[in-house]
Amino acid sequence: MNIVLILIPLIGLIGLIVTAFKSAWVNRQDAGDPKMQELAGFIAKGAMAFLKAEWRILGVFALITSILLGWSGTLIEESNPIIAISFLLGAFLSALAGYIGMKIATRANVRTTQAARTSLAKALDVSFTGGSVMGIGVAGLAILGLGGLFIVFFKYFVPEGALATGIEMKKAIEVLAGFSLGAESIALFARVGGGIYTKAADVGADLVGKVEAGIPEDDVRNPATIADNVGDNVGDVAGMGADLFGSYVATILATMVLGQEIVSNDNFGGLSPILLPMVTAGLGLIFSIVATFFVHIKKETDSVQHALNIGNWSSIILTAIASYFAVMYLLPEKMVIREFEFTSLDVFIAIVIGLVVGTLMSIITEYYTAMGKRPVNSIVQKSGTGHATNIIGGLSIGMESTALPIFILAAGIFGSHYFAGLYGVAIAAAGMMATTAMQLAIDAFGPIADNAGGIAEMSQLPEEVRHRTDNLDAVGNTTAATGKGFAIASAALTSLALFAAFVGVTGIAAIDIFKAPVLAGLFVGGMIPYIFSSLAIAAVGRAAMDMVNEVRRQFHEIPGIMEYKAQPEYEKCVAISTRASLREMIAPGAIALLMPVIIGFTFGPEVLGGFLAGITVSGVLMGIFQSNAGGAWDNAKKSFEKGVDINGKMYYKKSEPHKASVTGDTVGDPFKDTSGPSMNILIKLSSIVALIIAPHISTMKTMEAKKEPKMKIEKVTPVAHIK
């Protein structure tokens, strides 16, 4: 009967095999002429150099952290030093997920450019297959890693005849949580480091190239252009790969922690609520693989967005249907968690709620960031009165865009909890994340297309090639935005699940924000996303200034660049971005990791709970605000490419309103690609850290006031009125 247990890592393995086949297919494609290959070589080399430098730092970090974890595992009985191994494996696989993505992306980019010389259909095939390699690879690694590790820990910790709700199983899953901590902490550094890298290069290249020297984007004469293209790979691909690997694992794990608490009289010895999230993920992976084959266009005029939508929708619908049968097969009719009773149908409804919430979040994000819709148009109109009104417009739209997602999220939390309690909230998140492979394939396709366009421009290929890659790139911008909406929704639900798991482990009865210290914790938690964003944004600003100065220097000191007679020193710009991003990722990363530890060990679990709630709510809001404002600014700028009508007059590129829109886009860059997407890792990581330290702080009491009540006043004088 434990066939399910073995099937899970097997599905992961199948995913990796498919990855290998698809990857080989991409490699077999024509990589174009020597000039293109040379440029692609520069990009691949730069990306690899960054990853290596990053790994050196993260390796040290992982080693130290694992030693600390292992040591802390020996301190109390509820813990175990094996968590260190779990952590290292999670960190390693997370880095590997980024590597796979980066490797395929730097091969698929130039092959997409070459394919775009033939047809749009062919270019989509190559770029989307590249994205799929990453998506399926990441999901496969996660399922194989989690599923395999679970079998090992299950056999090691849980003796024959133990209960699924027992202390042994609890310990097995707590040790497994180290895997998630490893994955998520690497994800944070990868996202922040990659985000700073890509935006420093982008902003720096634009400020000197486009604005000062008046040369187009991706011009081969711009010394920062290679760094800019490397950035797409290390930020939008490797960073995002590690990010979604972490999210995926955290969501599954949080559901497993809660599943372990469920008293379930099923045919699998009570294991089924623990296995269900992994099974759902496995089904999602299978149907994501199936759905990748639906993503095709035939003619030049076919809609790329439509093709991607078909892939996306079929993976979601197939997974939803399959999960119904999985739920019915695995779960018993009735279960109980923390005295709350629910049925298998309730669990399925919660999964559907998760899928609906994720879909609605994507739709709203698209509305707020897509060209031609009210929000982006309003920013375009405000560009007519200058830089300042463009910025005010974008900030206003970004803030407005938090309203609907929050209502949906709140309804999702309420609804999934209404049906299946805390397990419902967690499984809703797991349902939402089930099709991560497809989501990530669609997401990763964007930067590949972006890079392909860059190579086409730098190689001075014919207009029609650039036109095709631009078509793909525009769709990529939308998918990038919707992917972020999806990520933040899943992060919020996952955090709540982790939060619930944390409460379970510490054994506190409630997190009462009415208590002053807990409220103080809520305030401090709410502030963290602000300081984190401030650091990330300022880092981009600083790194971009370094880049600007270097580019100016090269223009000045190397004669002949402008006349294509001398090659700029690309590698110096790459080195600047690499150095700056690695230097600047330390502080925000340290805040995210250390604050929960400091708060927890100083003020105890209840204040830490308040802190987590603060960071989650504030982080979700800041994440939505920043991502959407950035996306809307970007597309407001893009709207000028085809010309826009402001107060009855047409404006195009290089007009004054267009310049104002470029300002908005530049401000939005670190918002949408550095600090905004880091928010979801920040909130999950804090929750995971809290969960890991929970057994150590569970006995601490909240220090509320200087003394316990002891006095009773017996006789009280009545009030006297004014005579």
Added chain:
Amino acid sequence: MNIVLILIPLIGLIGLIVTAFKSAWVNRQDAGDPKMQELAGFIAKGAMAFLKAEWRILGVFALITSILLGWSGTLIEESNPIIAISFLLGAFLSALAGYIGMKIATRANVRTTQAARTSLAKALDVSFTGGSVMGIGVAGLAILGLGGLFIVFFKYFVPEGALATGIEMKKAIEVLAGFSLGAESIALFARVGGGIYTKAADVGADLVGKVEAGIPEDDVRNPATIADNVGDNVGDVAGMGADLFGSYVATILATMVLGQEIVSNDNFGGLSPILLPMVTAGLGLIFSIVATFFVHIKKETDSVQHALNIGNWSSIILTAIASYFAVMYLLPEKMVIREFEFTSLDVFIAIVIGLVVGTLMSIITEYYTAMGKRPVNSIVQKSGTGHATNIIGGLSIGMESTALPIFILAAGIFGSHYFAGLYGVAIAAAGMMATTAMQLAIDAFGPIADNAGGIAEMSQLPEEVRHRTDNLDAVGNTTAATGKGFAIASAALTSLALFAAFVGVTGIAAIDIFKAPVLAGLFVGGMIPYIFSSLAIAAVGRAAMDMVNEVRRQFHEIPGIMEYKAQPEYEKCVAISTRASLREMIAPGAIALLMPVIIGFTFGPEVLGGFLAGITVSGVLMGIFQSNAGGAWDNAKKSFEKGVDINGKMYYKKSEPHKASVTGDTVGDPFKDTSGPSMNILIKLSSIVALIIAPHISTMKTMEAKKEPKMKIEKVTPVAHIK
């Protein structure tokens, strides 16, 4: 013995008498030549027109709300229809506070200009006395209103021989809460309406005047210049007056509500914890009056800031000393609130904590917004690379600036609670707000000086006059920023006190954010400041566009404006700002008032508690972020007036970096003068609304999940291992 009860409104009355004397003194000053008087007349007329139009709308609102309140007061036994009268009186006095400020400001402005023709010392005398009229008047009205009404309700509701902790006294104070609701809701509309007015006119005047037509600020040829100066009066004076009146009342009231719960065996029949906040406010008023006489300079080279600081510090220190004796005289040695015991010394310590928190908040705000310090300098440097980096720099500084204030606030909450429980938190806020009269005098002095400078410029007075008013105006910018830091800190503590009062009235045991619906409430609450800010900022953008179009039309259609041959139609611009601001204040105001009602009646008190916590934390963060970013941008722009060194090169006004800094300042305008300062009203108003509806929703249960636990699984199968 109930002499204290009578003394309180008497102090208020004394304040009003001082106000009358000071006001008469201002009126006796020379109002300058006919040209100056004509311009001042335009400003006064415009401001009055706005207030009248605003009152028409607010009158209808107040009438409808009071009817609803009166009706709801008849529904349940815990409530009473008299709350309607209480509400109307609060609303009326709040409007009156704004009126007094506006009236004196529009008289003091031109007289300050005239005084500036003689000396800086004289100009400071006139402008600061104008500010004092407002400050002392507002505080006097509040103390007289609250103190008088308390006596009335005390006599009406509380029979001889009742206990201070009894149900009758509880009811008296609950009815008194209507006064605070009235004050705070008028404050919200006045702040938002005035804020939109002033910034629409300011941004509109700058965009066409400074940027397009190239004429200086406050140029008489600019049709929007009168509207701009009117804006200073209706936004920064009338709006702020109503705002601080509301804050002051809310803080005192919240402390009274908690004081009523205290079992205190004092010599005043247990009344002393209820009276203490009013007494502290009275002492603060007296010593503020005393300290206004310390604000003087002798020579032209004396520091205006220093003179104001002496006034501020002496009022704070004198009040702190006096409150020690008041606490010792009024309170018994030991008291108990909600089973928590504390001493009179503990209460005094809490008051000191409040004063320290307020002072530290002001100092930090000054650091983040003052010229020559690291934050503003960093924005200046970033202006060197353009508009976008200036904006990124300001946003980053604004976000960073939340960190220290939040730590201080958290420490303040923790500390004041540690010593004197919830009453400690409330009395800390009351201590902080005690010197409101002085704070407001210093605050209101700024816009008067600003206006005086405008009149000097428009009347083309000699350089030295403008130089003197600029000196005052620069100090005014700093005091405006520190005043905001102070306001947000007091709002946070007040909200917590109201929050505690709300919990007491509803009788819920805890607000457990671990419950899914409560967490959903926290999310929705956290979002409100975003949508509120979005509406306010967008409103400024829209109204500014109207203004831009009108100014363009006048330049185009009225020949001779530029050559001083024709007078622009100032009144049309005034009308545009008036109409726009009144139209746009409705939506944000409605959200603030209705959301707590909807949440409370739909989901019950505990979810409403989560909502309140969310709005408080998010509102405090957004308030600090926006106010400080706006202040820093403003002074980064001002730094160019004396010239700044960027990368070894000097830049002055009209340089490219200066233009970038103007963009930042324009973005910051609605941040720091419209949405930012509204945040503290928003959070207090929500808490007061919750407190008012608390008796009506106290019996509602939190709907947590679809069914109560009923099933117990008896036999659980152990897990089976893989064979």
